[in-house]
Amino acid sequence: MTSSPEIALSVEGLEVIFSDASGVVHALSDLSFNLAANTFATLIGPSGSGKSTLLRVLAGLVPPTKGQFHFHNHHDQVGLVFQKPNLMPWRRVTENVSLPLELADLPRDEIDAQAHDLIKLVGLEGFESAYPRDLSGGMAQRVAIARSLMHDPDILLLDEPFGSLDALTREVMGDELLQIWQAKRKTVLMVTHSISEAIYLSDKVLVLSQRPGRIELELIIDLPRPRKPEMRYLPEFSSLAHQLRDSLRDTQAMS
Amino acid sequence: MSAAGSISKLHKARPLKRILILFLSLVIGILIWSAAASIFDLPAFILPGPGLVWERFLRSLESGQLLQHSLATLSEVLAGLFLGGSVATVLGYLIAKSPALENLISPYLVASQSIPIVAIAPLLVIWFGSGIFSKILICSLTVFFPVLINTVVGLREVPQDLRDLMRSLKASRFQTLTKLEIPAALPIFLGGLRVGATLSVIGAVVGELVGADRGLGFLINVGRGQYDTALVFVAVITLAVIAMSLYGLVLLIETQVLSWQSWRDEAK
Ligand SMILES: Nc1ncnc2c1ncn2[C@@H]1O[C@H](COP(=O)(O)OP(=O)(O)OP(=O)(O)O)[C@@H](O)[C@H]1O
Numbered sequence: 001m002t003s004s005p006e007i008a009l010s011v012e013g014l015e016v017i018f019s020d021a022s023g024v025v026h027a028l029s030d031l032s033f034n035l036a037a038n039t040f041a042t043l044i045g046p047s048g049s050g051k052s053t054l055l056r057v058l059a060g061l062v063p064p065t066k067g068q069f070h071f072h073n074h075h076d077q078v079g080l081v082f083q084k085p086n087l088m089p090w091r092r093v094t095e096n097v098s099l100p101l102e103l104a105d106l107p108r109d110e111i112d113a114q115a116h117d118l119i120k121l122v123g124l125e126g127f128e129s130a131y132p133r134d135l136s137g138g139m140a141q142r143v144a145i146a147r148s149l150m151h152d153p154d155i156l157l158l159d160e161p162f163g164s165l166d167a168l169t170r171e172v173m174g175d176e177l178l179q180i181w182q183a184k185r186k187t188v189l190m191v192t193h194s195i196s197e198a199i200y201l202s203d204k205v206l207v208l209s210q211r212p213g214r215i216e217l218e219l220i221i222d223l224p225r226p227r228k229p230e231m232r233y234l235p236e237f238s239s240l241a242h243q244l245r246d247s248l249r250d251t252q253a254m255s
Numbered sequence: 256m257s258a259a260g261s262i263s264k265l266h267k268a269r270p271l272k273r274i275l276i277l278f279l280s281l282v283i284g285i286l287i288w289s290a291a292a293s294i295f296d297l298p299a300f301i302l303p304g305p306g307l308v309w310e311r312f313l314r315s316l317e318s319g320q321l322l323q324h325s326l327a328t329l330s331e332v333l334a335g336l337f338l339g340g341s342v343a344t345v346l347g348y349l350i351a352k353s354p355a356l357e358n359l360i361s362p363y364l365v366a367s368q369s370i371p372i373v374a375i376a377p378l379l380v381i382w383f384g385s386g387i388f389s390k391i392l393i394c395s396l397t398v399f400f401p402v403l404i405n406t407v408v409g410l411r412e413v414p415q416d417l418r419d420l421m422r423s424l425k426a427s428r429f430q431t432l433t434k435l436e437i438p439a440a441l442p443i444f445l446g447g448l449r450v451g452a453t454l455s456v457i458g459a460v461v462g463e464l465v466g467a468d469r470g471l472g473f474l475i476n477v478g479r480g481q482y483d484t485a486l487v488f489v490a491v492i493t494l495a496v497i498a499m500s501l502y503g504l505v506l507l508i509e510t511q512v513l514s515w516q517s518w519r520d521e522a523k
């Protein structure tokens with residue numbers, strides 16, 4: 001008997017309505033789901049279905065109109081990674097990675113040690129004193145990932161983190177992210193537009209419906225770990241891809 | 256603006272080449288000037304040749320006259336730059352933070368900008384006397400607008416994603432200011448300060464021409480009154496040197512503080 005896994009994040013009846021001068025947008029409606037601790041979950045859905053909005057709510061950037069969410073861990077800090085690396089161009093790699101702990105006013109040597117470890121983890125040793133403009137897209141996104149881990153959040157929120165990378169870099173980064181996830185034992189919620197990326201990386205894929213977004217489908221991915229690139233050619237993989245594609249087509253057809 | 260553009264383009268050239276070009280253009284300018292003076296055979300009170308002006312320069316340097324008036328103008332310029340610059344920076348920050356304040360103030364700002372400083376300078380001299388204070392006020396007013404605008408624009412251009420990042424990390428208002436807003440707005444802010452520095456020199460001279468007992472503008476008036484055109488030339492050239500030095504100083508600060516920017520690499 002395995003005990004039921006500890007819940008890391010629960011979202012209940014979340015609703016977000018934006019209203020401004022240009023009108024009212026019903027972005028999320030009655031959205032509920034749970035994530036067990038250390039789950040790798042991806043969020044997929046039509047453009048404008050409120051994926052970024054959900055992440056922004058969880059990051060505390062947008063107040064929900066209705067409903068609630070809970071982080072069941074010791075602190076409610078999240079690590080945030082955007083589609084663009086979003087680095088500070090005036091800060092070197094180490095300084096960018098250090099930012100979250102600088103804001104927490106930690107002692108310098110502690111910050112430096114932690115930054116050093118994370119830069120090593122994402123494979124950027126030797127680039128500590130480079131400026132963002134000297135980094136490739138993949139390297140810059142690695143810095144962003146290291147930064148998001150700096151304050152040791154329990155939950156990582158990634159909004160299409162590999163969206164602006166070429167296909168090959170994207171696959172490499174996916175494998176690296178899995179390694180980091182395995183090493184750090186985080187709960188991950190990542191937005192992606194790629195069905196195969198979602199299956200390859202995840203324990204669970206959440207499909208969001210057409211706006212206003214709600215959970216259309218929760219698909220458990222029970223492929224063995226560690227994931228290997230060859231798994232993309234397994235029949236189970238394609239059957240999962242079929243289910244996701246159908247679900248996405250259904251929600252898009254409804255509009 | 257085009258002058259500023261070509262100066263910064265010059266700045267991007269290699270140092271040795273840059274110095275050579277400057278030197279060459281200086282030599283050519285002086286040659287044309289002295290040729291014009293001798294070919295047209297103009298009297299010295301209309302166009303004194305370079306030699307005459309040089310002589311006058313040495314004389315005014317020796318008597319201490321030039322230094323005294325230069326220092327007077329320079330201190331007005333710097334005081335105005337500091338006063339106008341700091342008020343504009345603080346107000347710019349507040350405006351960038353509060354649209355309500357912007358709506359309240361912007362009509363006055365636009366109106367004040369449509370009045371040339373030459374037109375208000377006499378008023379300020381009437382109200383505050385012909386001493387240094389009215390000049391500092393005039394300088395402050397000329398510096399005020401470019402610094403204010405660039406502070407507001409600089410703060411507005413801070414990327415929203417970075418603001419979101421700071422917010423998700425629970426940064427305080429002060430941390431957001433020091434770790435995000437100041438460094439992000441600095442390039443545009445310093446651009447405003449650079450323009451303000453040159454305008455401040457113009458402000459000081461305008462004030463001194465209207466009514467003063469010292470300064471390079473005053474010296475120009477004296478030279479004109481005594482048909483001492485060489486002295487006018489000396490004062491004008493000194494003014495140009497002061498304005499260019501200030502411009503260069505801010506540019507130097509920019510290249511030091513903004514070393515992370517790529518435009519500096521092109522200069523290497
Ligand atoms: N601050 C805001 N004010 C008003 N409307 C907003 C705001 N943020 C998002 N929206 C609207 O909410 C809807 C959902 O946007 P969101 O960015 O969450 O979609 P998304 O699923 O991330 O789309 P994409 O796949 O294109 O990134 C969109 O219609 C968007 O225009």
Ligand SMILES: [Mg+2]
Pocket residue numbers: 051052053159
């Ligand atoms: Mg989005």
